[in-house]
Amino acid sequence: MNNPPIQPSPSLAPSESLSSVLGQAEHVQVLVEQSALELSTVNSVLEQEVGVQANSPEVQQALVQSQAVEEKVQDASDKLALVTQALEEEIRERHAMGAELALVTQxxxxxxxxxxxxxxxxxPNRTLFHDRLEHGLAQARRHExxxxxxFLDLDGFKQVNDTYGHDVGDAVLQTVAERLTENTRDDDTVSRLGGDEFLYLLMGATDEQSVANLAQKIVNRIQVPCQLSVxxxxxxxxxxxxxxxKHGxxxxALIKAADTAMYLAKRDRSGYTFAK
Known part of the structure; x- marks a missing residue:
C-alpha cells in the first residue's frame, strides 16, 4: 500500500507541532489498523480457498509469510498506539504547564x-513616582x-472623614484621583503619596505660566462638588x-520645595503657589 508521506511542520510552535504530529500519528494508526484488518481478511479467504488442495509447499510457504506479515502489521499497530498515547500525555502535560505558567505570570x-x-x-505610589521622577530628571539633565x-493636598479632608465616615472619604479620594488623571499626559505621572496628599510630575514644562495654567485648571476641576451617596x-x-x-x-529637593510651597498656598488660600 502506497501511503502519502507525512510532512513535518517546523514552523509551528512546540505545542502546535506536537498536536500536528499527534494528528498525523492517529491518521497513520488508522491506516495501519486497516491494513492489518485487510491482511487478516485476505489470509482467511486464502485459507478457505486453498483448503485441502494446498499440498504445494510454495502455497503453504506463501500462507505462512502472509500470516507473518499480518502479525508484523498488527504489532506495528500496537506500538503506534502506545506512541500515540504517549504523545497525548505529553500534550496534556504541556497544556497544563502552559496554563500554570500563564497563571504564575498573571x-x-x-x-x-x-x-x-x-x-x-x-x-502610582510613592516608589513608582520616585522612580519616574529620577528617570525624568536624568532626561532633563541630558537634554537640558x-x-x-x-505637591497637592486636600483642604478640610479630615472633616469629611469625621462627618461622613471613611467609606465616603475613600470615595472622595477616588473621585479626586480620577479627576487628576483627566489632566495627565502620557509623559506625566500622578501619584498618591498617602492620606489626602498627591504628587504630580509634569514633564517638559516650558514656562511658569503654562504650569500655573495647569495648576489652576486642576484646582478648578477638584472643587467641583462630588456626587456621592450622601x-x-x-x-x-x-x-x-x-x-x-530653578527650585532644586x-x-x-524638588519634593521638599513643592511641599513647602503647598503649605504657603494652604495658608494664603491661593489655590497654588510656586516655591521661593
Whole structure:
C-alpha cells in the first residue's frame, strides 16, 4: 500500500507541532489498523480457498509469510498506539504547564502592580513616582529640559472623614484621583503619596505660566462638588509647585520645595503657589 508521506511542520510552535504530529500519528494508526484488518481478511479467504488442495509447499510457504506479515502489521499497530498515547500525555502535560505558567505570570504581574500602585485609587505610589521622577530628571539633565513637581493636598479632608465616615472619604479620594488623571499626559505621572496628599510630575514644562495654567485648571476641576451617596461634597485643593532646575536639582529637593510651597498656598488660600 502506497501511503502519502507525512510532512513535518517546523514552523509551528512546540505545542502546535506536537498536536500536528499527534494528528498525523492517529491518521497513520488508522491506516495501519486497516491494513492489518485487510491482511487478516485476505489470509482467511486464502485459507478457505486453498483448503485441502494446498499440498504445494510454495502455497503453504506463501500462507505462512502472509500470516507473518499480518502479525508484523498488527504489532506495528500496537506500538503506534502506545506512541500515540504517549504523545497525548505529553500534550496534556504541556497544556497544563502552559496554563500554570500563564497563571504564575498573571500573579507576578498583579503582585508587581500592587507593589507599585495605591490600592485605593490605582494611582502610582510613592516608589513608582520616585522612580519616574529620577528617570525624568536624568532626561532633563541630558537634554537640558525643564520639569515641574506639584505637591497637592486636600483642604478640610479630615472633616469629611469625621462627618461622613471613611467609606465616603475613600470615595472622595477616588473621585479626586480620577479627576487628576483627566489632566495627565502620557509623559506625566500622578501619584498618591498617602492620606489626602498627591504628587504630580509634569514633564517638559516650558514656562511658569503654562504650569500655573495647569495648576489652576486642576484646582478648578477638584472643587467641583462630588456626587456621592450622601449627597454633594465639595473639597478644595492646595498645590505647591517646584521647577527643575530653578527650585532644586534632585528628587528630594524638588519634593521638599513643592511641599513647602503647598503649605504657603494652604495658608494664603491661593489655590497654588510656586516655591521661593
Amino acid at each position: 500573579q507576578e504581574q498583579l503582585a508587581r502592580h500592587a507593589a507599585l500602585h495605591d490600592a485605593l485609587t490605582g494611582l 529640559l525643564a520639569l515641574a513637581v506639584m 449627597g454633594e461634597i465639595r473639597v478644595q485643593l492646595s498645590i505647591g509647585v517646584a521647577l527643575f532646575p 536639582e534632585t528628587a528630594e
